[in-house]
Amino acid sequence: xxxxxxxxxxxxxxxxxxxxxxxxxxxxxxxxxxxxxxxxxxxxxxxxxxxxxxxxxxxxxxxxxxxxxxxxxxxxxxxxxxxxxxxxxxxxxxxx
Numbered sequence: 001x002x003x004x005x006x007x008x009x010x011x012x013x014x015x016x017x018x019x020x021x022x023x024x025x026x027x028x029x030x031x032x033x034x035x036x037x038x039x040x041x042x043x044x045x046x047x048x049x050x051x052x053x054x055x056x057x058x059x060x061x062x063x064x065x066x067x068x069x070x071x072x073x074x075x076x077x078x079x080x081x082x083x084x085x086x087x088x089x090x091x092x093x094x095x096x
Contacts, residue, residue: 028074035067
């Protein structure tokens with residue numbers, strides 16, 4: 001992890017933003033894929049029902065829906081990060 005409280009070489013902020021975009025994109029993809037997987041699992045084939053905290057049928061459905069919701073939020077975050085990355089790219093940073 002990079003420390004971002006201070007960026008000693010300001011031009012590195014462009015690279016940091018690019019890395020952040022890539023990381024969020026990867027997280028979005030994992031959430032989409034894991035959500036899709038949860039929507040395809042079959043009780044009795046992939047798992048043995050639910051424990052006493054569940055209602056017996058919706059744990060996988062809820063997990064799938066929440067992962068898709070997380071993927072959508074990460075997609076929105078990615079758009080904002082791409083805009084920040086683009087805006088940062090026009091700044092003429094001093095190279096310490």
